[in-house]
Amino acid sequence: MNKQDYLIYLTDKYQQIDTLDEATCSFATTQSISENVGKKSNVVNHHLNNLFKEKELIKINTKPVYFIPVSILPKLIGSFPEKEMYDSFEELLEESGESDVLEQLIGSKHSLKTVLKQGKIALSYPPKGMPFLLTGPTGSGKTYLVKQFYQYAVDTSLLEKDAPFSIFNCAEYADNPELLSSKLFGYKKGSFTGADRDQKGLLELSDGGLLFIDEVHRLSPESQEKLFYFIDEGRFKPLGENEHWKQAEVRLMFATTENIGDYLLDTFTRRIPIVAKVPSLDERGTKEKREFLYYFLKQEAKQIGKNLKIEKNLFTFMITYQFKGNVGELANLVRYICGNAYVRQLDEDELTISITDLPERLKKQAVQLVDLYNKEVLEIKTTGQVIDPGYFSQRDMLEQMYDELRLIGDVMLKGNLSFSRWLNGSFEEIERHLDKFKEDILIDKILEVKLQYLIDEVTQIMYESHQIEILPEIKTIVLTYLELLISQDQASDYELKEPIAYNRIYLEKMPYINKQVGLFVYLLNEISDLSDIYFTEWDYFVLQTILSYYNRLKHKDQINGVVICHGSSTASSIAETANIMIGQKVYQGIDMSLEVSFKEIIKKLQRYLSLHETGNGTIILIDIGHTQDLKEALQDRLDGPIAIIDNVSTKLALDVGFKIINRENIEYIVEEATRHHVSQYALFEPDKKRPPALIISCQTGMGTAKKLQEVMNEHLPKDLNLELVTTDYQHLKKMKNNTTMFSRYDIIGIFGTTDPHVESVPYIGLDDVMSQDGLKHLTRIFGQYLSTEEIQGLNNGMMKTLSLENLVTMLSILNPEKTIELISEMIDYWELTFKIKIPNNLKTALYIHISCMIERVITRTYVEDEHIDRELFIQEHSFFIQTIKKGLETFESVYHVEVDLGEIAYLHQLFQLNLIGFAY
Numbered sequence: 001m002n003k004q005d006y007l008i009y010l011t012d013k014y015q016q017i018d019t020l021d022e023a024t025c026s027f028a029t030t031q032s033i034s035e036n037v038g039k040k041s042n043v044v045n046h047h048l049n050n051l052f053k054e055k056e057l058i059k060i061n062t063k064p065v066y067f068i069p070v071s072i073l074p075k076l077i078g079s080f081p082e083k084e085m086y087d088s089f090e091e092l093l094e095e096s097g098e099s100d101v102l103e104q105l106i107g108s109k110h111s112l113k114t115v116l117k118q119g120k121i122a123l124s125y126p127p128k129g130m131p132f133l134l135t136g137p138t139g140s141g142k143t144y145l146v147k148q149f150y151q152y153a154v155d156t157s158l159l160e161k162d163a164p165f166s167i168f169n170c171a172e173y174a175d176n177p178e179l180l181s182s183k184l185f186g187y188k189k190g191s192f193t194g195a196d197r198d199q200k201g202l203l204e205l206s207d208g209g210l211l212f213i214d215e216v217h218r219l220s221p222e223s224q225e226k227l228f229y230f231i232d233e234g235r236f237k238p239l240g241e242n243e244h245w246k247q248a249e250v251r252l253m254f255a256t257t258e259n260i261g262d263y264l265l266d267t268f269t270r271r272i273p274i275v276a277k278v279p280s281l282d283e284r285g286t287k288e289k290r291e292f293l294y295y296f297l298k299q300e301a302k303q304i305g306k307n308l309k310i311e312k313n314l315f316t317f318m319i320t321y322q323f324k325g326n327v328g329e330l331a332n333l334v335r336y337i338c339g340n341a342y343v344r345q346l347d348e349d350e351l352t353i354s355i356t357d358l359p360e361r362l363k364k365q366a367v368q369l370v371d372l373y374n375k376e377v378l379e380i381k382t383t384g385q386v387i388d389p390g391y392f393s394q395r396d397m398l399e400q401m402y403d404e405l406r407l408i409g410d411v412m413l414k415g416n417l418s419f420s421r422w423l424n425g426s427f428e429e430i431e432r433h434l435d436k437f438k439e440d441i442l443i444d445k446i447l448e449v450k451l452q453y454l455i456d457e458v459t460q461i462m463y464e465s466h467q468i469e470i471l472p473e474i475k476t477i478v479l480t481y482l483e484l485l486i487s488q489d490q491a492s493d494y495e496l497k498e499p500i501a502y503n504r505i506y507l508e509k510m511p512y513i514n515k516q517v518g519l520f521v522y523l524l525n526e527i528s529d530l531s532d533i534y535f536t537e538w539d540y541f542v543l544q545t546i547l548s549y550y551n552r553l554k555h556k557d558q559i560n561g562v563v564i565c566h567g568s569s570t571a572s573s574i575a576e577t578a579n580i581m582i583g584q585k586v587y588q589g590i591d592m593s594l595e596v597s598f599k600e601i602i603k604k605l606q607r608y609l610s611l612h613e614t615g616n617g618t619i620i621l622i623d624i625g626h627t628q629d630l631k632e633a634l635q636d637r638l639d640g641p642i643a644i645i646d647n648v649s650t651k652l653a654l655d656v657g658f659k660i661i662n663r664e665n666i667e668y669i670v671e672e673a674t675r676h677h678v679s680q681y682a683l684f685e686p687d688k689k690r691p692p693a694l695i696i697s698c699q700t701g702m703g704t705a706k707k708l709q710e711v712m713n714e715h716l717p718k719d720l721n722l723e724l725v726t727t728d729y730q731h732l733k734k735m736k737n738n739t740t741m742f743s744r745y746d747i748i749g750i751f752g753t754t755d756p757h758v759e760s761v762p763y764i765g766l767d768d769v770m771s772q773d774g775l776k777h778l779t780r781i782f783g784q785y786l787s788t789e790e791i792q793g794l795n796n797g798m799m800k801t802l803s804l805e806n807l808v809t810m811l812s813i814l815n816p817e818k819t820i821e822l823i824s825e826m827i828d829y830w831e832l833t834f835k836i837k838i839p840n841n842l843k844t845a846l847y848i849h850i851s852c853m854i855e856r857v858i859t860r861t862y863v864e865d866e867h868i869d870r871e872l873f874i875q876e877h878s879f880f881i882q883t884i885k886k887g888l889e890t891f892e893s894v895y896h897v898e899v900d901l902g903e904i905a906y907l908h909q910l911f912q913l914n915l916i917g918f919a920y
């Protein structure tokens with residue numbers, strides 16, 4: 001490697017990250033580079049220092065030193081550096097004044113992403129912003145966020161540099177509404193006893209700035225009314241003032257820990273178009289909790305002026321502990337333990353913080369979780385450097401796994417290993433490492449649940465829209481792998497050359513697997529709110545190996561053989577002997593030891609068979625009886641015929657086994673076998689009945705369909721044997737009953753926002769359910785499944801949950817009432833001008849569609865409809881465009897936006913599809 005190669009190497013690594021700190025940049029030290037490229041550290045050091053002298057690199061002068069290519073800095077911090085060397089990453093970031101304070105917040109790209117986006121919209125909304133309400137539990141950081149929003153507004157010149165910023169906490173005056181009102185609006189001399197001069201209120205004092213009203217649910221109705229008058233008109237009257245109005249231009253932010261509907265006047269909340277939720281600390285996940293811990297510990301180290309060492313046990317405890325008081329409580333706890341450690345070790349140069357420093361009530365809980373063998377400590381330096389030895393163990397684990405996979409892969413690439421042996425070997429390595437990971441590493445429960453849900457959703461879509469079935473076994477192992485990927489916090493910088501070669505082989509041998517994995521990754525990132533999960537070639541390789549392995553297992557084109565015997569190893573030894581003598585795996589042995597119930601055996605058998613293609617048939621060799629039990633357990637689970645032969649012996653297993661690999665017909669095999677043995681057989685076809693299902697499909701998209709599925713699920717009796725399956729509307733409309741759903745399920749009806757017209761399948765519209773005749777319509781579909789009372793319950797439940805307001809809330813970041821009002825005005829206008837009566841189904845579709853559109857327009861994410869010919873559309877539908885635009889006028893002026901032509905074309909489609917003979 002020459003000097004330039006090192007520069008390329010580093011630049012490449014920095015391309016893959018988006019934050020600058022010790023943990024993320026651990027690849028950029030001499031030591032790490034030397035280990036990764038396999039060159040001696042003095043050689044690496046020599047080249048790096050030359051690059052530094054030539055001003056190609058800058059240094060972060062901590063121990064160890066970190067190197068950063070100058071050319072990458074504009075991408076990372078928005079500008080070129082002013083110096084060649086910095087004492088810490090913090091110093092570099094401070095100097096760069098990184099463009100946006102909000103982006104530097106912990107969780108800005110994850111848990112706070114939506115809140116920040118909403119806050120920015122609220123602040124920058126012309127001409128003077130929109131009122132903004134934050135909800136969230138105590139200590140979650142609402143006040144802290146508002147302070148950052150203020151800073152953001154100043155930094156981006158939305159507010160003047162010295163614009164006033166005030167915080168007003170209503171709870172402090174909750175017992176004295178008069179006083180509260182006077183603080184907020186001011187008072188006039190003589191307006192009450194003791195008012196001996198005019199006094200300005202906070203509104204006036206905040207003119208040109210930002211006023212944050214905390215615990216707003218404690219505001220009296222009178223003050224709420226005065227405030228909303230101020231929001232509407234920009235003016236107010238101080239207490240005791242009857243004549244003159246005062247004016248002020250103030251951006252308002254509110255916060256509450258309560259459910260707003262319970263406390264605030266409707267008229268007041270309607271004036272707050274944007275409501276955002278700040279997540280609790282638990283909802284923010286382990287990764288962010290860890291970042292908070294680092295952050296607060298660094299602050300303490302700096303303040304105390306001593307390096308900190310913190311026991312790993314204590315650190316782990318704090319990550320797993322549920323802080324009811326959220327970030328605030330976590331911050332206090334860190335301060336507390338550091339304070340304790342400080343007092344204990346006044347004379348020491350550095351502080352060691354241990355479980356003894358916890359408050360009593362936590363100490364007891366913590367010691368129960370302590371791993372006595374873990375003596376690791378984490379170090380936090382006053383410079384801000386963090387040394388967390390265990391932190392990269394997940395990454396090490398991944399890299400060890402890659403090492404093993406590379407060893408097997410090398411043999412295969414040299415031509416010394418067949419494809420299938422390579423595949424099996426690789427799979428076993430992956431499985432072994434993931435098992436180890438599960439044992440060793442603390443699993444983040446919340447993340448696990450989220451991921452599980454996500455994988456279920458993705459695999460369901462894969463099944464429903466693409467007929468790809470992902471086995472439960474695959475889901476479990478993929479879940480663990482994703483946990484490992486996400487918890488390592490940073491993409492591995494492991495060499496990618498080999499997996500590229502391996503993936504090419506997959507593409508050649510099993511192209512459909514490559515496609516499936518591509519789709520899986522795509523959907524995962526589409527649906528996930530975990531921010532993008534970055535997949536390297538290694539990850540693709542691992543996922544393809546997992547899928548291919550199970551796929552081959554499942555599609556072995558032969559009859560399945562199973563041996564079941566009493567005794568702790570009789571069955572497995574017969575199976576093994578037969579397999580060896582036959583020369584391939586024909587049988588799976590299932591031992592029936594005395595301690596295990598037959599139920600367990602059945603479960604084992606079912607699990608085994610679920611992994612295999614059973615369409616070709618299954619032969620079960622058993623020692624005695626159980627024919628009826630087996631029949632019952634398997635009958636509705638398997639796809640092909642099932643034969644059960646009793647009196648199993650090795651000889652019988654061999655006779656049958658050879659016939660199996662000869663691909664002989666199952667009936668013939670069992671007849672022949674019993675003729676030559678003292679065995680009897682039972683042969684039966686499965687009577688697999690298709691389960692009944694209701695399709696949910698919406699023209700407005702899969703998102704709405706999923707929501708409707710949730711709502712309906714909630715109100716159906718829990719023991720009802722009916723699946724609710726969602727599918728893409730366009731696909732259904734085109735393919736009708738040729739979709740796999742119709743072969744897998746007995747479809748009893750379709751529920752949605754628009755009828756896809758599938759012959760002989762009843763359709764029920766969302767608007768039907770919402771109409772007066774809802775009960776009648778539901779009976780049409782559910783009549784033979786539910787009792788009259790149950791249908792009534794379903795109808796009432798859905799009406800309640802699916803009020804238009806809720807529907808719109810599901811779809812909109814804005815105040816639902818306001819949105820509904822706006823849309824209703826638009827619809828009235830269009831009905832009048834087009835001289836039509838818009839039917840209910842189109843109305844519902846319009847409400848849903850337009851609230852989505854408002855969101856798109858406000859957040860400036862336009863639909864790009866390439867299918868329309870803009871010129872032609874303008875020519876042919878000028879009246880339509882004009883009328884729609886006119887209807888949208890109020891909306892456009894309230895929000896200072898312009899709805900573009902793509903959206904109008906979209907609306908046009910909606911009108912045309914739903915109104916027969918619509919002429920415009």
Ligand SMILES: Nc1ncnc2c1ncn2[C@@H]1O[C@H](COP(=O)(O)OP(=O)(O)OP(=O)(O)O)[C@@H](O)[C@H]1O
Pocket residue numbers: 105106136137138139140141142143144145214257327328329331
């Ligand atoms: N993102 C953050 N980064 C650093 N410190 C934070 C962050 N969020 C919150 N804090 C700290 O946590 C503590 C509690 O935050 P804050 O007072 O903003 O919470 P809150 O939601 O307003 O609580 P409450 O509802 O009880 O008023 C404060 O000390 C704050 O500095």
